[in-house]
Amino acid sequence: MTETMDQNYSIWAKRLRENQGIRSLMEDLGQATGHPDEILLGGGNPAHIPEAEQIFQEAFSSLAKDPMLRSLLGDYQAPIGNDSFRSLAADYLSPFFQTNLKKENIAFFNGSQNAYSYLLNLHSGPMADGSFKKILLPIVPEYIGYADQSIADHTFIASPPNVVTTGKNRFRYELNQTTFDLKDVGVLALSRPTNPTGNVLSLSDLEWMEEQTKHRKIPLLIDLAYGNPFPNLIGEEAPVPYKEGRTLSLSFSKIGLPGVRFGIIISDSDTIQTLSSFAAVGNLAVGNLGVYLMALLFQKNILPSLAKNILRPFYESKLKLAIERFTTEFQKMGVDYEIHDPMGGFFLWIRFPSLSISNHELYQLCKENRLFIVSGHYFFPGLNRDFSHTKECIRLTYCREEEELARGAQILAKIVASHQTKSE
Ligand SMILES: Cc1ncc(COP(=O)(O)O)c(C=O)c1O
Numbered sequence: 001m002t003e004t005m006d007q008n009y010s011i012w013a014k015r016l017r018e019n020q021g022i023r024s025l026m027e028d029l030g031q032a033t034g035h036p037d038e039i040l041l042g043g044g045n046p047a048h049i050p051e052a053e054q055i056f057q058e059a060f061s062s063l064a065k066d067p068m069l070r071s072l073l074g075d076y077q078a079p080i081g082n083d084s085f086r087s088l089a090a091d092y093l094s095p096f097f098q099t100n101l102k103k104e105n106i107a108f109f110n111g112s113q114n115a116y117s118y119l120l121n122l123h124s125g126p127m128a129d130g131s132f133k134k135i136l137l138p139i140v141p142e143y144i145g146y147a148d149q150s151i152a153d154h155t156f157i158a159s160p161p162n163v164v165t166t167g168k169n170r171f172r173y174e175l176n177q178t179t180f181d182l183k184d185v186g187v188l189a190l191s192r193p194t195n196p197t198g199n200v201l202s203l204s205d206l207e208w209m210e211e212q213t214k215h216r217k218i219p220l221l222i223d224l225a226y227g228n229p230f231p232n233l234i235g236e237e238a239p240v241p242y243k244e245g246r247t248l249s250l251s252f253s254k255i256g257l258p259g260v261r262f263g264i265i266i267s268d269s270d271t272i273q274t275l276s277s278f279a280a281v282g283n284l285a286v287g288n289l290g291v292y293l294m295a296l297l298f299q300k301n302i303l304p305s306l307a308k309n310i311l312r313p314f315y316e317s318k319l320k321l322a323i324e325r326f327t328t329e330f331q332k333m334g335v336d337y338e339i340h341d342p343m344g345g346f347f348l349w350i351r352f353p354s355l356s357i358s359n360h361e362l363y364q365l366c367k368e369n370r371l372f373i374v375s376g377h378y379f380f381p382g383l384n385r386d387f388s389h390t391k392e393c394i395r396l397t398y399c400r401e402e403e404e405l406a407r408g409a410q411i412l413a414k415i416v417a418s419h420q421t422k423s424e
Contacts, residue, residue, distance in 0.1 A: 012151045028372050035370065039408040041396035042372035044195065045258060046231075046346070047318065051310045052256045059296050072288045079279035080107035080265075080272065085291050089264060092298040096229040097242035097266065104269035105242075107276065108286040108294075112225055112251040112263030116189075117149045118278035119221055119247060122271070123187035125152030133186025134382075138209060139173055141349070141379030141393070143195045143223065148381075156382025157185070163389070169327070171351070172341045173197060175205045182212060191223035193234060193344030196379050196395035200227075200237040200343040214245060219271070225251040226345040232307040233315055234344045242266055252290060254346070255303065255311065262290025315346055315399070322348060322398035325405050329413035336420060349376070351393045354420040358391050362415065371411045 009017070016023075028042045063069065080086070086103035094101045109115035124135045135150060140158040147156065159181075161173035188209060193200045210220060228239035231254045242248055247267040252260055265275060279286065297303055319342055326348065330337045336354035355362065363375040376393030383390065396412075398405060 011153060015153065016148055028367075037370045039371045039400075039404050039411070041398075041400060041405075041408050042374050044253075044346075044397065045399065046254050046256045047314065047399035049256060049310060049314050052306060055302060055306060056256060059293060059302075063292055063296065068292070072292050075288070076285040077108075077288050077291055078276075079283065079285055080109070080276045081286050081291055085295055088295055088298060093229070093264075093266065096239070097248070099242045101242065101266065102269075104272060105266055107265040107267070107272045107279070108291055109263045109265065109279065110283060110287050110290070111253065111258075111261040112223065112249040112265075113145055114261070114283070115249055115263050115265050115275070116146060116221075116223070118275055118282065119249075119265070119271075120146065120149045120155075120187070120189065121151055122274055122278065123219060124150055124155045127186065132184065134184050136182065136185045136188045137382055138180065138188055138190055139175055139194065139199070139201070140381070140383050141173075141194075141196050141376060141389070142189070142381070143191045144374070144378045146189055146381065147378065157181075158380065158382040160383065160385060160387040160389075166341050169338050170341055171338050173199055175201065175208070177208065180209070180212065182216060182218060185218055187219050187221060188213060189221040189223070191225060191227075192240060193226045195226065195345055196347050196374070196376070197340040197349040198342035198345045198347055199340065200234050203238050203240070206240070210243075210245060217245070219245060219247055219267075221247045221249070223249050225249065226254050230303040230307045231255045231311045231315075232304075233312060233346065237343065244268060247271060252294070255306065257290075257293075260290045260293060261287060262294065264294075318346070318398045319348075321402055322405050322409075325402075325409040326350070326412070329409040330416075333413040333417035334420075335413050335416045337416075346399050347395050347397055349393055349395055351389060352416050352420070353388075353392055355392050355416065356421045357419045359394050362394060362419070365415050365419075366412060369411050369415070371408050373408075373412070 026043065063072065083103055086106040089106045090101040090103050120135055124133045127133050134157045135155050137156060137158040139161045159176060159179035162176045164172050164174050166172045190201065213220060222240055224240060226233045228234060240248065247265060250264040252262040336352060338351040338353065340349040342348055359375040359377055363373055366373050374395040376395060377390050380390050
């Protein structure tokens with residue numbers, strides 16, 4: 001079997017088959033049976049918010065009635081989008097990013113995940129000059145979806161962050177400047193807000209990193225899937241502006257449209273052109289649905305008010321509720337726990353310092369009880385130093401119904417309470 005596998009599959013394929021957190025997570029999402037006892041706190045689905053769904057339905061109806069539907073369904077787009085749509089996006093997005101974007105700075109993809117698979121390989125692995133470049137994740141834990149996107153092996157590097165206690169049962173990861181090392185690094189990647197922790201790195205941290213990278217012209221990829229300008233779940237932190245040296249990614253998924261598979265990249269014209277080559281080979285073209293929908297939403301200027309009046313209040317109230325439910329159950333059951341400051345996004349990152357089993361085993365036990373969470377061990381690609389958090393943390397989404405969160409909290413608290421080395 002192994003021999004056949006070695007013969008038929010590339011090294012990359014073999015690695016993907018052996019170890020893939022994102023696949024397990026997405027399969028859990030897709031394989032939910034709809035059983036009434038199922039508690040789906042695992043994946044990154046946005047919530048179904050009726051007011052937002054109403055807006056999207058109206059947009060879809062108007063696209064369906066428009067004569068351009070023929071073209072939407074019947075014509076290919078250019079690989080990263082037709083010029084007219086790219087110009088429209090450049091004009092619309094410029095004020096949000098405090099700059100003057102041109103169409104040459106814009107590329108569309110079938111989801112931002114799709115764009116990242118190109119971006120990470122474009123800047124890392126065996127390079128055209130003969131060197132081998134790596135992807136530095138300045139703070140881990142970091143988004144599970146980056147791991148394994150690089151075709152070359154051993155491309156990720158990371159070191160443990162500073163762990164700062166911010167209150168009772170609360171902590172935050174901060175950038176560890178002393179271990180920040182750019183040796184052999186081709187690119188930096190981070191999500192803001194960070195998936196899984198809900199961290200929102202300060203602009204001064206970004207600028208500090210750019211002070212180090214700019215002499216070597218190392219690009220900084222900033223993933224704004226949950227960030228500005230939509231859904232803008234960044235709490236009180238400032239929005240990220242566009243600057244030379246940065247590649248920004250936006251997504252329609254977390255505003256409530258993950259099924260549309262649409263993402264936007266903002267970068268320098270050279271990177272955008274290179275991405276166009278990747279897109280032509282990998283996709284032929286970006287899908288039309290997202291592009292046409294974007295045009296409509298941008299022309300009507302719908303997304304800023306959607307983010308401000310619907311999405312932010314909704315996710316903020318869900319967060320409050322989830323914190324209340326989980327802390328109540330943890331305290332009731334004597335669970336030793338710490339929650340990362342949830343500054344943005346839609347996840348809670350919880351550490352169980354006294355857990356006597358691994359977080360992966362905890363995930364399995366939860367799954368046996370129809371509770372789906374994500375084991376934290378997946379979120380540390382490239383980290384090759386001991387860091388206890390890799391085995392003690394889990395991620396869960398709070399984008400679910402109150403009753404589901406409450407049942408999830410009860411089950412999780414009970415399982416953790418019976419697998420602790422010591423109780424409080
Ligand atoms: C931080 C982050 N980036 C990117 C993505 C990919 O999103 P999409 O491909 O749906 O745009 C996700 C999805 O969960 C995410 O959490």
